[in-house]
Amino acid sequence: GDSVTQMEGPVTLSEEAFLTINCTYTATGYPSLFWYVQYPGEGLQLLLKATKADDKGSNKGFEATYRKETTSFHLEKGSVQVSDSAVYFCALRGRGSTLGRLYFGRGTQLTVWP
Amino acid sequence: DSGVTQTPKHLITATGQRVTLRCSPRSGDLSVYWYQQSLDQGLQFLIQYYNGEERAKGNILERFSAQQFPDLHSELNLSSLELGDSALYFCASSVTPTRAGIETQYFGPGTRLLVL
Numbered sequence: 001g002d003s004v005t006q007m008e009g010p011v012t013l014s015e016e017a018f019l020t021i022n023c024t025y026t027a028t029g030y031p032s033l034f035w036y037v038q039y040p041g042e043g044l045q046l047l048l049k050a051t052k053a054d055d056k057g058s059n060k061g062f063e064a065t066y067r068k069e070t071t072s073f074h075l076e077k078g079s080v081q082v083s084d085s086a087v088y089f090c091a092l093r094g095r096g097s098t099l100g101r102l103y104f105g106r107g108t109q110l111t112v113w114p
Numbered sequence: 115d116s117g118v119t120q121t122p123k124h125l126i127t128a129t130g131q132r133v134t135l136r137c138s139p140r141s142g143d144l145s146v147y148w149y150q151q152s153l154d155q156g157l158q159f160l161i162q163y164y165n166g167e168e169r170a171k172g173n174i175l176e177r178f179s180a181q182q183f184p185d186l187h188s189e190l191n192l193s194s195l196e197l198g199d200s201a202l203y204f205c206a207s208s209v210t211p212t213r214a215g216i217e218t219q220y221f222g223p224g225t226r227l228l229v230l
Contacts, residue, residue: 036221043116043204044221089157100145100208101170102219104157 002027006090006105013080013112021075021108023064023090031092033057033066033073034102038087047075047088080112117141118222120205126228132193135225139186139207145169146188147208147219148180152201163188195229202226 007022025031032051036044048057053068062077073090090105117140127133139146148160150173159172163182174180177195182188192199203226206219 034218043118043223044206045116046218046220049218100162100164101147101159101172102149102206103159106156 002031002092002094002103004090004092004103004105006088006108008106008108010109010111013110015082015112015114016079017112019075019077019080019084019110021088021090021110023073023075023105025071025073025090025092027071027092027094029094030068031094033064034091034093035062035064035073035075036089036091036104038089038107040086044089080110082112082114085110085112116220116222118205118207118220120203120222120225122225123223124226124228126230127195128230129195129197131195131229132191133195133227135190135192135203135205135227137188137190137205137207137222139188139205140220143207143209143220144186145208145217146182146186147206148174148188148190149204149206149221150201151204151224152198157204160190192227197229200227200229 003026034049035047037047048059050057050066056065064075087107089107091102119138121136145164147162151157160174162170166182180190202224204224205222208217208219
């Protein structure tokens with residue numbers, strides 16, 4: 001079945017460091033891929049998305065490219081800030097009978113120190 | 115602010131009890147999804163409604179049920195509560211589930227349930 005695997009945290013970085021959070025997926029056909037972010041005490045917010053192979057989603061300095069050949073959607077940011085400290089979730093939405101529901105990874109806790 | 119509202123924000127109850135969680139989707143969104151976030155299971159899809167009708171079921175226990183009303187708000191009913199039901203319950207909404215992979219799900223702030 002459809003599933004998402006993302007790197008386990010926690011990830012601890014200094015401000016202005018480069019961030020990569022790995023995400024790979026298993027799905028039938030061509031899913032849509034998402035990164036959501038959850039700040040402390042809040043709900044999930046959509047960070048970025050990509051709906052087809054080679055699409056690059058970007059937002060607030062974060063980027064992720066839909067790589068069908070490696071079934072990956074790694075999240076990157078060139079220079080993290082303290083305000084980026086949060087839990088990041090990779091997710092996919094499949095097609096066909098599973099249309100609509102999201103499959104989430106386990107989440108990666110990011111802490112950025114000044 | 116996603117536009118999705120959930121009440122209550124926190125709920126503390128005892129084992130064996132029944133609770134109702136409420137969700138109001140974003141204006142114009144017809145589809146509502148419920149997810150459960152727990153430490154051991156992570157984020158799991160429970161159930162989806164579209165315009166009042168059930169569309170998909172995930173890992174939802176038989177003790178749990180949901181419905182979507184004509185005004186499109188949704189309620190998740192949890193009964194015979196157990197300690198393991200303690201979790202954060204999220205509601206999400208989207209415009210329509212029919213455009214494959216295009217629409218975005220917007221999440222509410224969640225209801226934190228603690229069963230003692």
